[in-house]
Amino acid sequence: MNSSDGTAKMDLIGSDRWALGANALTIIRFISAPIFAWMILSDNPSWISFAFGWFLGATDWFDGRLARRATPTKFGAFFDPLADKLVVLLSGFALVSVGVFHWLPMTLILIREVGIQLYRTYWSRRGLSIPARPSAKYKVFVQGLAIVAGVFPLLENNFWVAEVILWIAVAFTLVSGAQYVVDGRGAMSTTGERES
Numbered sequence: 001m002n003s004s005d006g007t008a009k010m011d012l013i014g015s016d017r018w019a020l021g022a023n024a025l026t027i028i029r030f031i032s033a034p035i036f037a038w039m040i041l042s043d044n045p046s047w048i049s050f051a052f053g054w055f056l057g058a059t060d061w062f063d064g065r066l067a068r069r070a071t072p073t074k075f076g077a078f079f080d081p082l083a084d085k086l087v088v089l090l091s092g093f094a095l096v097s098v099g100v101f102h103w104l105p106m107t108l109i110l111i112r113e114v115g116i117q118l119y120r121t122y123w124s125r126r127g128l129s130i131p132a133r134p135s136a137k138y139k140v141f142v143q144g145l146a147i148v149a150g151v152f153p154l155l156e157n158n159f160w161v162a163e164v165i166l167w168i169a170v171a172f173t174l175v176s177g178a179q180y181v182v183d184g185r186g187a188m189s190t191t192g193e194r195e196s
Contacts, residue, residue, distance in 0.1 A: 013140070015139060019073050022066035026075075027057045029083040032056055037090035043096045045153040053148045056087055081101070081136075085113045088143045094165075095150045101158045105170045112177040119180065139172040 036056060041047040061079060089110055095101040147167045149155055149162035 018066045018069040019071055021074065022063050023075050023079075025063040025066070026080045026083050028061070029056055029059045029081065029087060030068065031058075033083065033086040033090045036087065037094040040091055040094035040151060042095060044095070045151050045156050047153055049151045050148065050153065053091070053144075053151055057144050057148070060084060060144070064137075071084040080116070084140050085117065088140070088147065089113065091147050091150075091195070092143075095162075100150045100162060102163065102167055105163075105166045108170050109173050112173050114178050116180050135172065139169065139176045142169040142172050145169070 018155075032052075033056075034053055039046070039052060043049070067080070089106075092106045092109065093100060096106050098102050113158065118173065142165065146162055148168040149165050152162075155161055
């Protein structure tokens with residue numbers, strides 16, 4: 001769909017099967033995030049929560065594959081990264097509650113995720129789009145790996161492995177956050193990338 005000035009206009013949810021499929025997986029991940037956190041709080045580690053964690057990771061992977069074939073939508077652009085953050089933060093703090101993770105790395109991740117979300121939302125409302133960096137995908141992958149390690153029954157007596165992976169995730173998280181800020185400042189100093 002094109003606007004009157006000839007620029008592409010992003011649909012809300014899209015109409016092609018790829019966009020609808022990707023957005024459906026985003027909704028599943030969004031709804032499943034508190035269920036996963038509840039599973040961790042109820043019984044951790046367990047094979048059920050371990051399998052569920054991989055299921056959530058698979059929905060994210062397939063979501064990305066479908067989204068690359070689809071016409072971009074406003075729903076996907078906003079809710080896909082939000083669903084990822086919800087999974088990581090709810091399950092991560094559930095693992096803090098059961099003593100697998102220390103509170104500090106999860107708090108650093110929380111501050112970065114909330115801060116960058118507010119930062120991107122602020123500029124999005126002013127028509128400036130700050131595109132996602134490849135490092136953001138690596139960040140989500142390592143965060144997910146830390147979460148899955150934290151619910152893996154075979155690591156029950158060696159959860160320090162999950163903690164080490166979590167600190168690696170913190171490094172990715174902070175670096176990608178700094179890149180967003182640099183990208184935003186760069187866009188503001190030039191013409192910027194405007195959303196239609």
